[in-house]
Amino acid sequence: MRIAIAQLNIHIGNFDSNTEKILNAVRSAREQGAELVCFSELATTGYPALDLLESPHFIQKSNELLERLKEASSGIGIVIGAPRINPELPGKNLYNSAFFFANGQQLGFADKALLPTYDVFDEYRYFEPGKKFNTIEFKGKRIALTICEDIWDLVNEDPIYTFHPMDELMKDKPDLAINISASPFSEGQHRNRKKVLKMNAERYKLPFFYINHVGAQTDLIFDGGSLVVGPSGEVQDEMPFFEECVRTYELDEIMKMDGISKLQSTDRIALMHDALVFGLRDFFVKLGFKKAIMGLSGGIDSALTAALTCRALGAKNVHGLIMPSEFSSKNSVRDAEKLVENLGMSSDILDIGDIYDLFTSKLDAFFGKTPFDVTEENIQARARGILLMAYSNKLGHVLLNTTNKSEMAVGYGTLYGDLCGSLSVIGDVYKTDVYKLSNYINREEEIIPRSTIVKPPSAELKPDQKDSDSLPDYDLLDPILKMMIEKKYSMEQIASEGYNSEVVQKVWQLVHRSEFKRYQTAPVLRVSDKAFGYGRRIPLVGKF
């Protein structure tokens, strides 16, 4: 049997264009001689459709798309993920299901049984867990059909669920397994996927066809990398990352091969780079925008953001504002200009000195003589925010946020100032990785000026300011933040790893005290296992 995998980028809510894209993929699979074509999880709606799933008319549109696919299944089998209305309440209104069409009929369906409800996943909010497990017979083969999480609990050291859906399906003695997924990128996730597929193939002695979604939805980047794994666990093919692709496999060959010799490059920093560029591009494509703007300080965060954006959108669509104040060094403007030149993007210079003076003199009348403090620092950041948003409003450029994860964690940023922006490009990238990404971008030629990379980090909001005046060095800060955010260690646990308790306590307090800022900042492109945003929900409690 010839089986095609259609790794597609679905645009939530745009049923017309999605229908066309899916039908085109069916056509393309047919042309490749496929007898069965498989799409990813919830491919009719896109993932995550969130509360749109609660709108009956949204589900109706998904059902209309399913009808079209059923009709299109003459002479070819089609597996596709879609919500299925629960016909037997009580329970949630929907199942997260895989439909199987062939010859204009529905051959069967499978409901997702294990519903991830952690981190960025909220599937119990919308779906009833599946409780029935039957293989589907097609062209003489019994197919075990599962959905994403259904096959994942094997890799968890502490299992989350009480059973494995594949164990149930094995009673029917399947000939092959298909798993349709929507598994977002994070560093290392491609390794987890291969491990999961390998463990399943070995345990069940079956070939696995694993279809992943590709495409970004705001903060989540689905990286593709769909897999075909032979019955003894070897990866037989890995589809490209960050690209749509329809590719057909002969089942008999998959049963015989012993694995491909060379997988795609999985260098951590290279993949993170590609993910950010892809996520950024798809954000613009899906919202119908073309042009971006950002502030350029001469520092490394805005330089990296600009470089990634030029790759995503093309330099001609990227504009930078260089907005020095009296506290900016000459070198900063020079570094920003050098970057603009290297990237071939456009820029303007707007000195904010007069704006700053006007605000502070106006406020002096009310505050009296008070010492320079964070108020004056923030006025500069917020004046820049106004100028950037004015460009955005007048010229239609989308403002991008340039804050890194380390800063965002400790609240080292001005709300409504440098925290402005529709999307945070590197808000899930620790400062130490900002350096690595910058060096990666410079690996063949100097794009981000070397002086930007080597100078000590500074917000330049007061005389001779350095990040290190108020924060530990990033080499020390980042591991503490990782333990706190990713590993949920207590202060005592972090200190027991050899870190100074006073430093740990200070970082701990900075993170908790700045939760209110993160309540109001842009969505963050997610590249780690625990990004700020939807997948991390900390109450505003003052202290803990």
Added chain:
Amino acid sequence: MRIAIAQLNIHIGNFDSNTEKILNAVRSAREQGAELVCFSELATTGYPALDLLESPHFIQKSNELLERLKEASSGIGIVIGAPRINPELPGKNLYNSAFFFANGQQLGFADKALLPTYDVFDEYRYFEPGKKFNTIEFKGKRIALTICEDIWDLVNEDPIYTFHPMDELMKDKPDLAINISASPFSEGQHRNRKKVLKMNAERYKLPFFYINHVGAQTDLIFDGGSLVVGPSGEVQDEMPFFEECVRTYELDEIMKMDGISKLQSTDRIALMHDALVFGLRDFFVKLGFKKAIMGLSGGIDSALTAALTCRALGAKNVHGLIMPSEFSSKNSVRDAEKLVENLGMSSDILDIGDIYDLFTSKLDAFFGKTPFDVTEENIQARARGILLMAYSNKLGHVLLNTTNKSEMAVGYGTLYGDLCGSLSVIGDVYKTDVYKLSNYINREEEIIPRSTIVKPPSAELKPDQKDSDSLPDYDLLDPILKMMIEKKYSMEQIASEGYNSEVVQKVWQLVHRSEFKRYQTAPVLRVSDKAFGYGRRIPLVGKF
């Protein structure tokens, strides 16, 4: 048996003060002659603790508090909600449980079986559903102990769950039922609660003691109103709304009485008023802040916000900034000043004309001669945002957001401008209710100037601007928004209710296109069944 209900305000993460408060309530119950004292759901941690529940050291602190309570249970029974570590993985790490202590021992526990995972609730994210149901015997009485949602499915027209935990418990022939809850305020929720309790008491022919949490956590306002209901369904007592209270009941009397003659006032607008004042006050108390600031435009939204804030914090803790531009009418400043005088709060006037001129003239050099558009409107709103935040930074006042729900729905507000603020006070109040609340505040004397109430709404960001230039009248807009947001109607359904399809389509698009603004606005005090924020999750998809 004498049973006390302790309706307390728990501060998430502040285990020391919570422990003291809970032990004091035990003491107070003892003094009232109680043999059993009952606390609300997850009373050791507060609700919702969100992802803090994933931190082992957070759970450890809760367990330490449970140990203290066990020790304190000599001579008195104690029922309290707390997370219980799941001793038998696989499964989630925790149960959402009720512990029963007496005489220094743990008599038993109950695990919540029905886990709400919709709207603002995410309980499947953290908890394993309970699967065992046993009553607990204490002083010769068998007690059926359940947690919040466990008794709620009776009122759902379409049941969500497959069984009722109380049905399971009835096999033990209980003498009374206790339900511990954390049920947040929304208009009408007090009625739902009484209906739930009545239906349960009637169905199971048991007296019910229903203990609710009181206190606000950011957007969620827990209103108390704990209930004691006799075995034939009559409410025997309703504890106060928005107040802590420890009150003791004699079970024998509860079995005999036929209901109280007079419940608390439940006027919709009066309750909404009290909820907002309470939510606002508790936000400040819990975060350790005293003083608030807001912009005063002379319009009704900022006037209502100021009036509510003066009630919550005392007028001496509230400061307003009046920031006219060339587009402000003289009357606006006069109305704002009148409001300040009526409320007894303080204010400053800062004309933003020079700031506006500086920004626009600076930008003209780059934009060239372009027509006045939303850019210039937003510059005014954002200049005001800078001034307000400067006050906040310099003087420690917390900036409050003054946007109403109708505006927030259609995106009629400037991101980083009038959408600034740490908390949105009336962001869940439709404009038509803003008028009703204002009239309620004025019911005895004119506090919000009458001229503010009667003039046509305007943002005053361009010459002779009126809200009605770009929006339908609020009497028309609000019902459309309610159908769209609260009822999830499609455009066709709304039109079929008798609304012009073009108007409906326009509103529909405005709501969807402004999702990105709501991603970045302040938490909103929740007073409806579907507020913007955590309980409403719409992806950024451009259109749907």
